[in-house]
Amino acid sequence: MSVLTDAIEACLSPVTGDGQGGFSASATFPADFIGFKGHFPGRPVLPGVCMVQAALVILARGRAEPVTLRCLASAKWMAPVLPGEELVFTLAVGGRNTPPEAVRVSVLRGPEKVAEFLLETQPGSKVAGTA
Numbered sequence: 652m653s654v655l656t657d658a659i660e661a662c663l664s665p666v667t668g669d670g671q672g673g674f675s676a677s678a679t680f681p682a683d684f685i686g687f688k689g690h691f692p693g694r695p696v697l698p699g700v701c702m703v704q705a706a707l708v709i710l711a712r713g714r715a716e717p718v719t720l721r722c723l724a725s726a727k728w729m730a731p732v733l734p735g736e737e738l739v740f741t742l743a744v745g746g747r748n749t750p751p752e753a754v755r756v757s758v759l760r761g762p763e764k765v766a767e768f769l770l771e772t773q774p775g776s777k778v779a780g781t782a
Contacts, residue, residue, distance in 0.1 A: 658685045659705050666712040672744040674713035682734035697732035706756045718772050726768035
């Protein structure tokens with residue numbers, strides 16, 4: 652695992668399944684979380700890539716197998732996330748008008764949606780097209 656993935660793992664709650672292939676978990680990223688380093692000095696904000704990686708970690712934990720990101724099909728970031736704020740990640744797999752490998756992710760801070768994105772994934776730990 653990468654340093655970022657290891658750090659995210661340490662911030663996540665246990666993953667729960669919804670019985671339909673979706674999963675959820677909460678995460679609180681402390682001030683010393685590696686993702687805040689340099690983003691931004693004096694006013695740390697959680698980078699969107701950390702939320703995407705957290706969703707992949709949740710999906711892999713829920714499925715109990717490695718998962719690879721094929722593409723970030725769409726993304727919308729609505730509010731900054733500061734150190735110590737609890738986030739709830741909800742992942743819905745497939746669904747209407749989406750392929751079965753598509754994962755819709757919603758990230759909430761309390762009742763406020765801070766991000767939503769659509770991931771296209773594949774099983775395994777290798778990037779498509781690599782040996």
